[in-house]
Amino acid sequence: YRCFALNLAAAKRSGVPYFCIPVYTFNRAWLVTHRLWMPLINALPSAWTQTWIDYVTPEFAWDKLYDTFRDIGSDVFLIVAPGANTLCVADPEAISQITTRRNDFPKPIWMYSSIDLYGKNVVSTEGANWRHHRKITSPPFTEKNNHLVWTESLHQAESMMAGWVAPNTKASGPIRDIAGQAMRLSLHVISKAGFGIRLPWPHEEAEAETPEGHTLSFKDALSLLLENILVVMLTPRWLLSRSPLQLHKTANEAFVEWGQYMRDLYNEKRSEASTGSDSREGLDLMGALVTGAGITQQANGNGTAEKSAKQLLTDEEIFGNAFVFTLAGHETAANTIHFSLLYLAMHPQSQRRLQKDLDDILGDRPMTEWDYDEDVPKLFGSMCGAVMNEQLRLIPPVLGIPKSTPKGQPQGLTIGGKQVTVPEGCYVTINTAALHRNPKYWPHTSEADLLDFRPERWLVDKTHATKQDQAYATEEGLDFDGPDQRPDTAESLFRPIKGAYVPFSDGYRSCLGRRFAQVEILAVIAVIFKTWSVELDTSIFLPDEEFPSASDETKREAWEKADQRARHLLRYGMGTIITIQMRGEKVPMRFVRRGEEQFNYAK
Numbered sequence: 001y002r003c004f005a006l007n008l009a010a011a012k013r014s015g016v017p018y019f020c021i022p023v024y025t026f027n028r029a030w031l032v033t034h035r036l037w038m039p040l041i042n043a044l045p046s047a048w049t050q051t052w053i054d055y056v057t058p059e060f061a062w063d064k065l066y067d068t069f070r071d072i073g074s075d076v077f078l079i080v081a082p083g084a085n086t087l088c089v090a091d092p093e094a095i096s097q098i099t100t101r102r103n104d105f106p107k108p109i110w111m112y113s114s115i116d117l118y119g120k121n122v123v124s125t126e127g128a129n130w131r132h133h134r135k136i137t138s139p140p141f142t143e144k145n146n147h148l149v150w151t152e153s154l155h156q157a158e159s160m161m162a163g164w165v166a167p168n169t170k171a172s173g174p175i176r177d178i179a180g181q182a183m184r185l186s187l188h189v190i191s192k193a194g195f196g197i198r199l200p201w202p203h204e205e206a207e208a209e210t211p212e213g214h215t216l217s218f219k220d221a222l223s224l225l226l227e228n229i230l231v232v233m234l235t236p237r238w239l240l241s242r243s244p245l246q247l248h249k250t251a252n253e254a255f256v257e258w259g260q261y262m263r264d265l266y267n268e269k270r271s272e273a274s275t276g277s278d279s280r281e282g283l284d285l286m287g288a289l290v291t292g293a294g295i296t297q298q299a300n301g302n303g304t305a306e307k308s309a310k311q312l313l314t315d316e317e318i319f320g321n322a323f324v325f326t327l328a329g330h331e332t333a334a335n336t337i338h339f340s341l342l343y344l345a346m347h348p349q350s351q352r353r354l355q356k357d358l359d360d361i362l363g364d365r366p367m368t369e370w371d372y373d374e375d376v377p378k379l380f381g382s383m384c385g386a387v388m389n390e391q392l393r394l395i396p397p398v399l400g401i402p403k404s405t406p407k408g409q410p411q412g413l414t415i416g417g418k419q420v421t422v423p424e425g426c427y428v429t430i431n432t433a434a435l436h437r438n439p440k441y442w443p444h445t446s447e448a449d450l451l452d453f454r455p456e457r458w459l460v461d462k463t464h465a466t467k468q469d470q471a472y473a474t475e476e477g478l479d480f481d482g483p484d485q486r487p488d489t490a491e492s493l494f495r496p497i498k499g500a501y502v503p504f505s506d507g508y509r510s511c512l513g514r515r516f517a518q519v520e521i522l523a524v525i526a527v528i529f530k531t532w533s534v535e536l537d538t539s540i541f542l543p544d545e546e547f548p549s550a551s552d553e554t555k556r557e558a559w560e561k562a563d564q565r566a567r568h569l570l571r572y573g574m575g576t577i578i579t580i581q582m583r584g585e586k587v588p589m590r591f592v593r594r595g596e597e598q599f600n601y602a603k
């Protein structure tokens with residue numbers, strides 16, 4: 001009660017609207033056990049709970065979107081709880097201040113300890129320690145290296161499609177788990193572009209050999225590790241390695257095996273450093289970590305690489321960073337690809353417009369002639385970029401970008417000319433899903449329009465698809481030591497004001513892999529839609545055998561039901577573990593050759 005009273009008093013002094021809840025939503029014990037308590041709380045008379053019940057579950061950012069901000073009439077508000085106060089922010093001016101005042105609003109790194117599976121890393125550190133990690137990990141993220149991301153993404157997207165549609169056929173069958181397939185594609189891209197390891201698709205696979213000294217192939221170790229990531233994160237290491245449960249055994253084997261593969265790669269890079277040979281291709285993240293850690297070719301007489309007097313990253317930190325790049329680098333991009341496909345299936349007219357832009361940019365050239373320097377800047381400024389931006393506006397993978405204020409140091413913010421005070425020790429969450437629906441900052445025709453997928457809202461310049469986007473073509477503003485100044489979106493598209501669109505965060509701690517991800521997403525969309533169209537699978541509502549003889553009206557009815565179901569799942573079937581994804585039920589889709597579409601409805 002004393003803590004609550006102190007937090008309430010600080011909220012009263014802050015000048016920010018606030019309301020109270022009885023338990024701190026992000027308290028660890030509560031996060032783990034809240035599902036047990038919620039049925040009891042739900043059974044209480046609603047008069048006791050109605051003002052706070054929606055905010056004690058961690059999913060509230062998605063459940064509420066912009067609603068709470070609208071109801072309160074403010075784009076910042078405080079939630080007061082005994083454990084800590086939480087500042088929710090959907091105001092661009094406040095966000096710009098929070099992301100550029102790195103020391104005043106540090107990341108609450110206790111929240112990130114679960115991703116330190118192999119060691120501390122650039123995502124989970126703060127202050128001088130973070131600067132150190134960032135300095136060593138950022139050099140590979142250059143435009144030059146994105147060329148490999150581009151060619152690998154083109155290759156992987158083509159292979160994925162070849163696995164879905166048999167040669168010389170016009171359509172795939174229903175693909176039920178597009179999210180899983182997109183995840184696999186993205187893992188393949190980061191494995192090759194980041195670590196030089198090319199992974200095959202099932203239809204390409206000559207049964208992968210398990211190398212000597214390993215019990216799993218690299219692919220199996222990685223996919224099992226990611227499938228069991230929660231088990232590995234939540235189980236103490238001593239228990240994981242000793243537990244008789246099969247779940248723990250599998251998770252532990254994957255954890256140990258992937259670590260061993262990284263150690264093999266690390267040893268390879270160290271011996272390259274010792275001989276001065278260089279097999280670098282693309283980002284070569286492990287090579288960059290080894291070099292950045294100060295392990296270089298030194299004359300030490302015994303032919304092994306020499307650590308500098310003090311190795312600048314420990315071995316654990318090197319593995320910690322390798323893991324976090326894999327994690328941060330695949331799930332986010334995979335979600336964007338999955339949801340872009342789904343939204344396009346629900347919006348056939350937007351798909352046609354996308355395909356027209358792709359024809360204008362890529363013409364009849366075969367994929368082998370698509371050129372990074374020539375084509376990527378144009379794709380970025382076309383409907384292809386608009387689809388990516390609009391998807392990331394609606395479902396940014398990180399719904400709440402976490403910041404905090406230090407203990408004993410309340411922080412001032414200027415919002416609309418007014419000075420407010422964020423209490424000390426406050427948890428701050430940049431509420432991306434709400435911000436991206438804040439009607440003050442987005443072109444929209446109605447409230448419903450703002451909530452819907454309409455990539456055309458980004459097309460403000462009629463010549464967009466022909467422009468070499470200068471913002472993309474240059475590295476001007478690229479500064480990994482300070483805030484990355486390069487804009488998130490193309491100059492020929494709608495440009496939200498600073499701080500209004502932050503799917504990749506902003507300022508000092510903005511995403512290191514932003515261009516990597518954008519290049520990958522643009523490449524995959526271009527490969528798919530240059531040749532194919534995606535459609536909702538309607539077979540649950542109209543069986544395939546009845547489809548050919550069904551009337552247009554019946555077909556439309558089936559499509560509308562499939563569309564309603566997809567909308568419902570996009571709103572109520574989502575949940576966050578690391579990023580927000582569709583959990584449980586899926587939306588099946590089919591791919592058909594362009595010109596063979598069954599549904600071409602305008603919304």
Ligand code: HEM
Nearest residue numbers: 122123328329332333398503504505509511512513516517
């Ligand atoms: C659509 C794709 C992506 C989105 C939306 C995204 C979003 C984000 C966001 C919101 C953050 C800040 C997180 C925080 O403050 O806790 C972040 C950080 C980061 N991202 Fe990404 N990301 C994407 C793809 C990637 C890729 C492909 C990579 C690497 C290959 C990557 C590497 C990182 C790293 C290393 C950080 C930590 C930066 C730091 O703290 O200095 N991300 N990303």
